[in-house]
Amino acid sequence: MAEFAFHHCGVSVPSLDAAIEWYGRVLGFAVEKRFHIAAAGAEAAMVRKGQLRFEIFEVKGAAPLPDDRRHPPADLKTHGNKHVAFRVEDLEEFLAEMEAKGADVAFVVREAFGKGCFLRDCAGNLIEFVEEPTP
Known part of the structure; x- marks a missing residue:
């Protein structure tokens, strides 16, 4: 079987900036990079703490x-x-x-x-x- 390892967890939020602040203040994650995903109409950020990562998405109009x-x-x-x-x-x-x-x-x-x-x-x-x- 092919080897693989955990990379990240993805989470959708109403405000990318508020989520970046929360994940940093509460859990100690720091922004690794910010980017736009055109196909999803999403503003996104990868936040990281050691080897742990969250990919955070803000999509206008999301439920x-x-x-x-x-x-x-x-x-x-x-x-x-x-x-x-x-x-x-x-x-x-x-x-x-x-x-x-x-x-x-x-x-x-x-x-x-x-x-x-x-x-x-x-x-x-x-x-x-x-x-x-x-x-």
Whole structure:
């Protein structure tokens, strides 16, 4: 089988500038490049933190994120891509940092199988952060 590796996650937002600010201020991503995608009528940016990347799109006239896509249990009831997830060392420390930054914490899970949380970005898109259980 051909080898491949993760490259980026794509997210559509109503304001590219607001999303660049949010991903930088809240999660520490920096703009790698900005560009126009003529075929989609999109202004876009690739933001990066280490090896992690988000490709952010602003398309004039795009429909807003439906309310059921903003809450993890409801979102699972619609087929399609759901979210991207990142590992954190300490969920409680991460949550305290995110709350101090004013992040929108959508959902927190503290179960025997593991702990995690979902944030909503400035457009309501879900991003998961997981603390893996110690063996």
